[in-house]
Amino acid sequence: MMKNTIAMLMAATLLLSACGSTDSPDSSGQEVSHHPVGPTGGSMKGDLGPPQGDPVNAVLTSPPLVPPATNRKQPAKVIVELEVIEVDKPIADGVTYTFWTFGGTVPGSFIRVRQGDTVEFHLKNHPGSKMPHNIDLHGVTGPGGGAASSFTAPGHASQFTFKALNQGLYVYHCATAPVGMHVANGMYGLILVEPPEGLPPVDQEFYVMQGDFYTVGKYREKGHQAFDMQKAIDENATYVLFNGAESALTGPQALKAKTGQHIRMFIGNGGPNLVSSFHVIGEIFDKVQYEGGTHFQENVQTTLIPAGGAATVEFHTEVPGNYVLVDHSIFRAFNKGAVAILEVSGEARADIYSGKQGDEVYLSDKLSNPAAVETAALASASGTLTKEQQVKAGEVLFKGTCSACHQDTGAGIPSVFPPLAKSDYLLADHKRAIGIVLNGLTGPVTVNGANYNSVMPPMSQLNDDEVANILTFALNSWGNNGGAVTAKEVAQVRATTKRAEGAAH
Amino acid sequence: MNRAHTWLITLAVGVCGFAAHAAVVSAPIAGGRFESVLPPAPTVKTTVVAPFGLDAALVSNADFAEFVRKHPEWRRDRVAGLFADEGYLRHWASAAQPGPQIARQPVTQVSWFAASAYCEARGARLPRWYEWEFAAAASATQPDARDDPAWRQQILDWYSKSARGALPAAGASPANYFGIRDLHGVVWEWVEDAGSMLVSDDSREQGDPNRNRFCGSGALSLEQKDNYAMMMRIAMLSSMKASYSSSSMGFRCASDAGAGK
Numbered sequence: 001m002m003k004n005t006i007a008m009l010m011a012a013t014l015l016l017s018a019c020g021s022t023d024s025p026d027s028s029g030q031e032v033s034h035h036p037v038g039p040t041g042g043s044m045k046g047d048l049g050p051p052q053g054d055p056v057n058a059v060l061t062s063p064p065l066v067p068p069a070t071n072r073k074q075p076a077k078v079i080v081e082l083e084v085i086e087v088d089k090p091i092a093d094g095v096t097y098t099f100w101t102f103g104g105t106v107p108g109s110f111i112r113v114r115q116g117d118t119v120e121f122h123l124k125n126h127p128g129s130k131m132p133h134n135i136d137l138h139g140v141t142g143p144g145g146g147a148a149s150s151f152t153a154p155g156h157a158s159q160f161t162f163k164a165l166n167q168g169l170y171v172y173h174c175a176t177a178p179v180g181m182h183v184a185n186g187m188y189g190l191i192l193v194e195p196p197e198g199l200p201p202v203d204q205e206f207y208v209m210q211g212d213f214y215t216v217g218k219y220r221e222k223g224h225q226a227f228d229m230q231k232a233i234d235e236n237a238t239y240v241l242f243n244g245a246e247s248a249l250t251g252p253q254a255l256k257a258k259t260g261q262h263i264r265m266f267i268g269n270g271g272p273n274l275v276s277s278f279h280v281i282g283e284i285f286d287k288v289q290y291e292g293g294t295h296f297q298e299n300v301q302t303t304l305i306p307a308g309g310a311a312t313v314e315f316h317t318e319v320p321g322n323y324v325l326v327d328h329s330i331f332r333a334f335n336k337g338a339v340a341i342l343e344v345s346g347e348a349r350a351d352i353y354s355g356k357q358g359d360e361v362y363l364s365d366k367l368s369n370p371a372a373v374e375t376a377a378l379a380s381a382s383g384t385l386t387k388e389q390q391v392k393a394g395e396v397l398f399k400g401t402c403s404a405c406h407q408d409t410g411a412g413i414p415s416v417f418p419p420l421a422k423s424d425y426l427l428a429d430h431k432r433a434i435g436i437v438l439n440g441l442t443g444p445v446t447v448n449g450a451n452y453n454s455v456m457p458p459m460s461q462l463n464d465d466e467v468a469n470i471l472t473f474a475l476n477s478w479g480n481n482g483g484a485v486t487a488k489e490v491a492q493v494r495a496t497t498k499r500a501e502g503a504a505h
Numbered sequence: 506m507n508r509a510h511t512w513l514i515t516l517a518v519g520v521c522g523f524a525a526h527a528a529v530v531s532a533p534i535a536g537g538r539f540e541s542v543l544p545p546a547p548t549v550k551t552t553v554v555a556p557f558g559l560d561a562a563l564v565s566n567a568d569f570a571e572f573v574r575k576h577p578e579w580r581r582d583r584v585a586g587l588f589a590d591e592g593y594l595r596h597w598a599s600a601a602q603p604g605p606q607i608a609r610q611p612v613t614q615v616s617w618f619a620a621s622a623y624c625e626a627r628g629a630r631l632p633r634w635y636e637w638e639f640a641a642a643a644s645a646t647q648p649d650a651r652d653d654p655a656w657r658q659q660i661l662d663w664y665s666k667s668a669r670g671a672l673p674a675a676g677a678s679p680a681n682y683f684g685i686r687d688l689h690g691v692v693w694e695w696v697e698d699a700g701s702m703l704v705s706d707d708s709r710e711q712g713d714p715n716r717n718r719f720c721g722s723g724a725l726s727l728e729q730k731d732n733y734a735m736m737m738r739i740a741m742l743s744s745m746k747a748s749y750s751s752s753s754m755g756f757r758c759a760s761d762a763g764a765g766k
Contacts, residue, residue: 086667098667127592130668130693130753131737132744153744154668154751155592177740178733181664216658226665229733230654 040195040294043141046165048116048196051077055120060109063243064255066205066266067112069198075116082109083124084133084152084174084187091213091239092246092337094222099186099244100131100174106244107209107270108172108189115167115196120159121146127155132176137162138308139170139191147175167195169292169310171268180272184214184232186244188270190310195294202314203261208340209268210276210305210327211244212237219336235273240332242325242340249325249340257317259346264314271307278305278313279328280342282321287314302328319353320346372396373466380465380487387472387484394473397466401459410478416454418447421478430471430485434493437467464490529568529627531558531760532684539639542735543702554639556762559632562676563611563687563694563755564623566603569594572623573601579619588618592750609674611692611755617747620695624758631697632759634742638735641689643682651732660734663690668753689734692755699742 055077059067070076085104091097102108113119125133132153136145140162149160173179174187190209214232215225219239231238242249249255257263269276279302288300292310297303305311327338348355376393379385399408402420406412410421420426425447426433440458444451462470464487471485536554544550573579573594580601581594592614598604603612615623617631624630632640644650651657678686688694696702745754 088667088669098665127752128668130664132741151744153741153746153749154753155590156749176744177736181733181737216662224666226658226662229658229661 040167043165046115046167047163048075051075051118055079057081058111058113058119060103060111061207062103062105062109063107063207063209064249066110066192066207069201070112070114070117070194071198072114073196075114075118077118077120078113079120079122080111080113081122081124082111082135083126084129085126086129086131088224090245090247091215091225091241092220095215095217095220096224097185097213097215098224098227100129100133100182101186102135102172102174102189106186106188106211107207107268108187110189110207110266111172111191112194113164113191114194114198115164117164117193118161119164120161121150122157122159123150123152124157125152125154129154131182133174133182133187134158134176135172136175137170137172137191139164139166139168139172139193141165144175145172151176164193167193167294169193169266169268169289169312171270171308171310173270173308180232181227181229183270183272184212184227186211186270188268190266190268192266199264202264204257204263206255206263206265208242208249208255208265208325209244209270210240210242210274210278210338211270212272212274213239213241215239232272237274237332237336240274240327240336240338242338246337246339251341254322254341254343256343256345259317259320259344259349261317262314263317263342264312266310266312267305268310269305269307273307274327274329274332275307276305277328278303278311279326280313280315281324281326282319283315283317283323285313285315288312317344317346319349320344370396373469376469377465387476390469390472390484391476393466394469394471395477397462397470398473401462402470405456410474410480415450415452418445418450418452420474420480422480423447426474427481430475430483430489431493433471433474434467434485434490435497437462437471438490438494439497464488464494529758530561531629531758532561533558533762534636534640534683534685536636536639539635539642541635541638542732543634543638543739552635554635557632557636558760558762559636559640559683559685560757560759561680561685563691563757564620565609565675566597566612567608568675569612569615569623570597570601570603570608572626576622576626577601579622584619586748588748589616590748590750592752593619594750596752607672610672611675611687613672613692613752613755614750615695615754615756616750617695617699617745620756621697623756627758629758629760631695631756633698634696634702636759637688637694637696640681640683640685643685645679645681648682651735657732657734660689664734664737687757692753693738693741693751695754695756696742697759699745700747702739702743 052074053076058078058080060082061067082102084102086098086100087104088096088098099106123135132151134147134150134152136147138145140146142162146160146162150158152158170191170193172189172191174182176182188209188211190207214228215238216228217223217225247253267278285300285303287296287298288303289296289312290303292312303311303313321344323342323344325340325342326333332338372392373396376385376389379389405417406420410419412419418425425445436456437459441456444453467490468485468487474480475483534557536556538551539554540551545552577583581597582600584593593616594614596614621631642649642651644653644656673691676686678690680686681688745751
């Protein structure tokens with residue numbers, strides 16, 4: 001592999017030197033950038049002359065596969081034949097959706113051409129389609145990106161031709177009214193316009209595209225789900241998915257690689273609405289060609305991919321295991337399906353990542369004296385609890401539960417967490433204090449003349465004894481004027497106040 | 506362009522009469538002032554729909570077979586290529602007969618020319634877009650339900666199903682406020698002025714100064730941008746040329762008030 005890489009690099013270097021590039025392999029022989037450091041000249045440098053040789057039929061692939069490199073040294077006429085098909089497919093386990101697709105898949109077929117190629121594009125709309133469709137390729141220079149020229153009724157085919165002037169990774173999508181709905185139903189894909197010298201070889205290339213979906217039923221609600229227009233307008237996605245289904249790239253369909261491989265992923269975001277915070281858990285992108293452009297950033301954790309945009313990311317696998325692709329706008333990963341798996345097999349590398357090396361009991365010093373709590377609980381059960389026992393137990397519990405905000409000194413934090421020490425608010429009403437510990441407190445309060453407006457969660461994990469002990473401790477500390485709260489009082493308040501639904505500490 | 510088409514059809518159909526099919530029920534619709542998704546001019550937001558009659562049900566394959574029997578020039582093996590593309594009636598069992606399975610289903614795979622000829626032979630015509638839209642704005646209980654989100658979603662639900670399953674029988678869906686059936690959820694429908702509905706092929710061009718390159722009423726951009734249901738119907742119609750046919754495009758006939766049929 002390495003030999004190959006070096007050979008290719010040398011060939012590329014020859015080519016590049018003609019363009020005045022300063023790139024060269026570094027002394028370690030490791031992979032270096034193929035891309036010119038300076039500007040590429042954009043579309044003004046993209047017309048590499050008329051097509052040469054026989055026309056080439058483009059190889060189209062379904063995700064997650066990527067067509068092979070064009071390996072051409074001169075511009076060609078490339079014929080692309082893409083069929084639009086409306087299909088019912090699973091979007092999640094037990095849930096189906098009618099997708100509108102380019103080539104039968106979401107995302108649509110991957111198209112790979114070379115800068116300067118003349119692309120003769122045939123868009124065929126299957127006779128069984130209900131809708132007219134068209135295609136706007138972001139890699140096209142011309143009005144509408146081909147949209148108006150490719151507007152095609154069901155059972156018909158359209159043709160238009162463009163020259164791929166700009167290199168890069170581009171989204172294509174349907175632009176028929178209503179555009180948002182066509183995109184929301186899966187009508188997008190990627191077209192790669194290789195630079196004239198090609199991309200540096202890697203061991204594996206993958207094609208992954210994120211999209212957001214809007215169904216009338218809730219997330220994972222079984223059955224056939226219809227498109228929900230209002231949710232789409234509100235940008236309230238039901239699903240956020242890689243490659244159009246929750247299980248597209250998980251389980252048996254997971255992406256597979258070996259350790260010691262260079263991986264390149266062409267990542268697109270079809271939208272229609274959401275911007276992706278693309279991240280691979282446990283990997284760091286060695287290289288990101290952000291926004292699908294020419295220049296790259298190195299050593300990236302998370303890269304932003306706009307709706308209707310793309311990025312090329314590269315990394316090297318060292319440690320075997322499962323690497324999880326997520327949208328790090330993280331509720332989308334755990335509650336809307338934005339998860340894919342890359343399974344990396346190979347020899348363990350304990351020198352890089354050890355795995356778990358130990359598991360022992362850890363006692364926080366904040367809960368260093370559970371005995372006092374125990375003593376108070378026993379005393380309470382036998383009816384012999386003293387105020388002194390309550391204060392001792394309360395102190396331990398306070399340190400474990402309350403002091404992070406109200407501080408060990410009871411002074412709180414000015415303008416964020418109110419004080420308990422000499423607190424008019426605490427001392428004025430014991431019952432109210434019990435209610436706050438049980439149910440939390442949200443919104444503005446005035447304590448000792450200062451205003452606070454924050455959130456204290458309900459302390460649902462504490463029992464009546466513990467709440468009573470904590471409050472008794474607070475009432476008898478930091479110069480407060482004494483008094484006690486009993487478990488019975490706590491029980492009364494607990495019984496008479498309504499708990500916030502689903503509240504938990 | 507439409508006028509020329511009509512003239513051609515008149516020639517093709519000739520003057521021979523075509524007895525109205527016994528099952529045809531036309532419902533009278535009073536019309537009135539109406540706010541269309543396609544306003545008549547940029548500064549004119551409403552139009553007046555004159556009284557008209559509209560078929561309560563879609564034209565079925567059996568209805569169309571009867572027409573083809575009397576007007577064999579509209580058989581799929583005899584039709585002029587100018588008037589129908591290769592998909593024309595291709596789903597029929599034979600050139601003359603749809604076959605029993607689909608006899609009662611709405612006829613599809615018909616060109617605008619063929620649909621116009623059918624209606625003309627009946628002494629009727631295709632509905633105009635404003636007429637169709639006026640009748641189709643109704644729910645079961647309201648003459649104009651277009652602001653009702655539930656009504657809209659119900660229509661969108663149809664778009665969320667692929668066109669693979671068998672069509673229901675013509676006239677099988679519940680009647681709307683005007684007594685008309687099948688306006689939503691079955692097939693797209695030809696309208697008489699489909700050829701002049703030149704909304705831009707690229708829907709994002711609205712407001713583009715170039716839009717005047719389209720002649721006449723085609724220069725208009727869509728109103729009511731959240732009315733996706735209507736937008737999609739217009740997109741479909743504007744993708745179809747008059748000779749095109751599609752497995753989900755059918756039609757019904759209309760007539761001026763008092764003209765009957």
